[in-house]
Amino acid sequence: MTGPVRVAVARTLGVLALVVLAGCSFEAEEKVWEISGPVFGTGYHVNVVMEDDQARLESVARGIGEVLKDVDGAMSTWRDDSELSRFNQLPDQSQWTTISPGLYRVLARSRQISDLTEGAFDVTIGPVVNLWGFGPEARPEDVPTEEQLALLLSRIGYQKLDLRAEPPALRAEPRQYVDLSAIAKGYAVDEVARYLESEGLSAFLVEIGGEVSVQGRKPDGNAWRLAIEEPAALSAQRQVNRVVVIGDRAMATSGDYRNYYESDGKRFSHTIDPVDGRPIDHDLASVTVIAEDCMTADSLATAFNVMGSDKAIALATRENIAAYFIVRGEDGFETDYSPAFSSFLTQ
Template sequence: MTSRMLQPVRVGFVGAMLALAGLALAGCSFEPEEKVWEISGPVFGTEYHINVVLPDDQARLEALAAGIEGELEKVDASMSTWRADSELSQLNQAEDQSEWMPLSAPLYEVLQQADAISELTGGAFDVTIGPVVNLWGFGPKARPEQVPSEQELARLLAVTGYDKLELRGQPPALRAEKPQYIDLSAIAKGYGVDAVARYLDSEGIQAYLVEIGGEVRVNGRKPGGDAWRLAIEEPTSGVRQVNRIVALENQAMATSGDYRNYYESEGRRFSHTIDPVTGRPIQHNLASVTVIAEDCMSADALATGFNVMGFEQAHALATRENIPAYFIIRTENGFETHQTPAFSSYVTQ
C-alpha cells in the first residue's frame, strides 16, 4: 500500500459507484478551514478513495493517510487469500481443522456476520465456496483451460457449505469437521471500509466518505450541509454512466453485478459470482443490485447474496426484511429498474 495521494477532492467514477462530492463543491466557496480532501492509493487489488472534511493541515492529512494505510494493512494481513502469510490463508492451509483454531477479533467478527447473512439468504451467500470460485478461475489460482466438469463441481459441492463451519465467541475460534477453504472476498472489502471509518471516528473526523473498489461508507455532511451524493452505475461493460443518484448520511452502500469481472470461453460468458447451490456462475437477468446498510460489511455481503438469488427472490426478501435495495434487470428492451420501499427515501434523481 504505497503511492498514496493527498489533494483537494477530485471526484470521478469509482468502481460500481460515482462519488459526487465535487458537484456540490463546484461554484461554491467555503471558509478556508473547511475543505474536502482526498486520500487515495492502491489496496486489495483495487484502489481506495477517502474524502475527509478538514482544515488545510498537511501534517494532519499525512498522519491520517498513514493511519488509514495501517488499518488496511491489518485487514489484508488477516483476511487476504492472495497472501500466503495472512491469518485466513494459514487457516485454509491447515490439514486438520477439527480442533478449535483461534481467530483474531476482526476475523471472528467478519465470519460471524457472514454466517448471519448466509442464514438470511438461505445459503446464497457462502464463504466456503472458495474452492469452486478457484475452480472457475476467479481466485488466486490460474484460470482453467476449460470449463469445470460436472464431476469436479459435484466433488467440491459435496464438501463445502457455510453450515460446515462452527464458530465460538469466547475465546474467538473456528473449527470444521472437514477442512474448508474460506474466501472472504465478498465481505472483507466492505469490512475494510468499516475499519477505516472506525479509525476516522477515533481520530475525531466528523465528516468523511470512504470508498474501496466501489463499496462506500459515509458519515456527517459535506461543507455547506449537503448530504454525500453517490451514483449507482449503469451495468454496461466498457461504458460508465449514471443510472441513479442517492443521498446518504451515516450509511454504507455496496453494489454487486455481473458486468465487470467475467471471462468468455467457448462462446459463453462466465460471471465471477458463483451460485453456492449449483456451483456455477449466475445466469439470470439481474445485472446488478445495490444495498444500503448501517455498515459496509453487511451491505457488501447482502449485495452478493441478493445477486446470487436473482431478482424475484432477492426483492421479496429485501422487502420483507425492510432492506434498502435497488435492482437493475437486463431485458430485451434495455435495463429495467426496481427498488424496495426502504430504498425510495434515498433517491435524489
C-alpha cells in the same frame, strides 16, 4: 496488498460502482481532502473534511494505511501469510484455531447473512470460485465438469464452519477453504470509518473498490450524493443510472458485468451460486444495497446478485432491506427497488 498513498484536495471522484457528485465551493476554513492508493487488487479513496493541516492530514493517511494493512493481513486469500490463509492451509482444521476479533466479526456476520439468504452467501465457496478461475489460482484450460463440481459441492458448506466467541476461534470439519472476498472490502471500509471517527473526524466518505461509507456533510452543508452506475463492461461506457443520498450509512453494489470471461461463446460471471456451483445466469445485471454498515451491504449485495431479482426483492421487502435492482429487459435496462430504498432516491 497496499501501496503508495496519494493525498490531495479532492476532485469529483469516479469509482467502480458509484461516482461521488461533489460540490464546487467550500468554506475557507475546511476543505475536502482525498487520500487514495492501491489496496486489495483495487483502490481506495477517502474524502475527509478537515482544515488545511498537512501534518495531521499525513498522520491520518498513515493511520488509514495501517488499518488497511491489518485487514489485508487478516483476511487476504492472495497472501500465503495472512491469518485466513494460514487457517486455510492447515491439514487438520478440526481443532479450535485462535483468530483475531476482526476475523471473528466478519465470519459471524457472514454466517448471519448465509442463514438469512438460505445459503446464497457462502464463504466456503472458494474452491468452486478457484475451479472456475476467479481466485488466486490460474484460469482453467477447460470449463469444470459435472463430476468436479459435484465432488467439491459435497465437501463444502458454511454450516461446516464452527465459530467460538470467547476467546475467538474457528474450526471446520471436513477441511474448508474460506474466501471472504465478498465481505472483506466492506469490512475494511467500516474499519477505516471507525478509525476516522476515533480521530475526531465527523465528515468523510470512504470507498474501496465501489463499497462506500458516508458520514456527515461537505463543508458547504450539502450531503454527499452518490450515483448508482449503469451496468457497462467498459469504464469508458460508464453512465449514471440513479442518484442517491444515503446519510450516515454504507452502500455496496454487486454486478456481473465486469469480472467475467468467455469460453466457447458462453459468458461466465465471477459470481458463483453456492447451490449448484455455477456462475450466475439470469437477467439481474446489478444490485445495490444500503445498510448501517458496509460489510452487511457488501455481503447482501452479493447474495442478492446470486438469488436473482424476484427472490432478492421479495426477501429485501420482507426484511426491510434497502435494495435497488437493475435488470436486463428486452428493450434495455429496467429498474426496481424495495420499499425501504425509496427514501434514499433523489429527484
